[in-house]
Amino acid sequence: MTIASVFSFKGHAQNSKFYVTDKISDKYAYVDVIKTYERVAKKGYKSVDLFKKLGDSYYSNSDLNKAAQWYCELFAMNTNDLEPVYYYQYAKSLNFIGQNDEANRILEKLKQKSEVVVEKKNRKQR
16 A cells, blocks of 8 residues: 555646646747747737737736737737727736827727727617
């Protein structure tokens, strides 16, 4: 019985190490993906999806300077169907780099967008 529990513990410990190793390699893979996205963008490819991914990647890594750069590219595409989270994250990134007036303008757009959504919901309920 003692031998079985030692093997069981060893097996669990090995799985934990393997799992931790997987997580570390995932983080490195994540960084490589960011570099790949940047190379694609620098070659002139532009898409809402690409700029969302770049902005989100830097935002989640707390690099708000670069997040603001890519969210700026995203908003320059003049798409009206962006989710509210992008307005918030872009504004927060702009505040971080000291562009408070632009951040307030983006938050005002978010407020207007939210009011439109509320109006549409109210019309549907009538």
